[in-house]
Amino acid sequence: MKTKPISVVIADSQYLIRLGLRHLFEGQSRINVVDDATRSDELMEAVLEHSPDVVIFDHDKPSHFKMEDISAVKRISPHTNFLIISSDDKKESIFRVLQEGSLSFLTKECDEEEIISAVIATSKGEKFLCNKVIDVILDKHVAKEEQTCAPTNLTTRELEIVKLTAQGLSAGKVADQLYLSPHTVYTHRKNIMKKLGVNSASELIVYAINNGL
């Protein structure tokens, strides 16, 4: 009971990378490289002809490939999934290609084992991100959390009020919720806004949400 091998198109401007990947997959009966491409138009042709399970893609050279190629390919071959193997590990790039519709992202430092696992996962429609990429993604979030802690000169009561306010409750509603006079809430809010350097309740909401409160 042998399953069909995973068909792969390699889209990378660098010859040595293509060679290396082909060599790597030769030892893998589950993975079958059906074509490769050095530019966007070649990629489109290859996808139209083979409708591969996975495209291994590097957007690093804008003269050869663009990030938009990902969504373009997905339009003409929706079942095709993308595995990015790129040395471009900038945060923006990672989010960008994931938004364009690629599932997986490895950097060029990743080893054979990781690449093969990634191709298999990607062909099944699963995400696969290597450690370095996960670090970059988490960085953003974990760093954000800490920022949350930093500007908390706020007292416990003030924090309560920020949280409720950031849920869209009016001062009156917040007062009801906490069994306080609306005036109390106004005073707290005034102090909070002073501490956080914002000028209106609306800005306070924006601030609170953007800082994860």
Next chain:
Amino acid sequence: MKTKPISVVIADSQYLIRLGLRHLFEGQSRINVVDDATRSDELMEAVLEHSPDVVIFDHDKPSHFKMEDISAVKRISPHTNFLIISSDDKKESIFRVLQEGSLSFLTKECDEEEIISAVIATSKGEKFLCNKVIDVILDKHVAKEEQTCAPTNLTTRELEIVKLTAQGLSAGKVADQLYLSPHTVYTHRKNIMKKLGVNSASELIVYAINNGL
């Protein structure tokens, strides 16, 4: 040239989970379960005795384990890495345990292959997050695009007003910005709130931010 097996302590309040994991690792010569624990104090004892490479941990039952256990263990045995296998896949929980110092996170839906890969990666000090967890982490960024499209019954003018409002501007400021009467802004806002089903300008801001406008 055989490498030393990876020593694992299982910390989970549920007997069946512990049994299942032990059974799973029995077929793996590279992984050796040295002890298990049902509560924090048992975990500390086990770690002191064995100083394991990996602790498989579920913080789901606060009466048995707490998230702080992770950093506590790391203090007495710094080389020990944590793999969380928990059904608690809330975003906050995931970030929390990662901040506490655990490297990896699987949900209880993950299969054998994924668990074993995760144990091996974790023992080497690498991160391993399963698809579901990555989805949760990415959700904020990637889901943005799709949610943005859905609730746009809004006219272009209405969208302009939502955007400015969601930046914390008052109706008057928005009116100035767009060279309109404040009344116009109020009317638009009323219509927008009706369309989106929210009851106040504050809720509108919350809604707008959470839907990426």
Next chain:
DNA sequence: CACTTATTTGGAATTAATCTAAATAACAAA
């Protein structure tokens, strides 16, 4: 105790927002 900080509140004045009602423009359908 004196001092600071957090918390609470009210009355008066001000500002923002809602309700009601309607005019104008654009645009497609009859």
Next chain:
DNA sequence: TTTGTTATTTAGATTAATTCCAAATAAGTG
């Protein structure tokens, strides 16, 4: 063209929300 729909704009009267000013209370610290 006329009719109807939708988007856009606005004002007056009314109501609700907020700010300003001033201060009382409670808790904790030196």
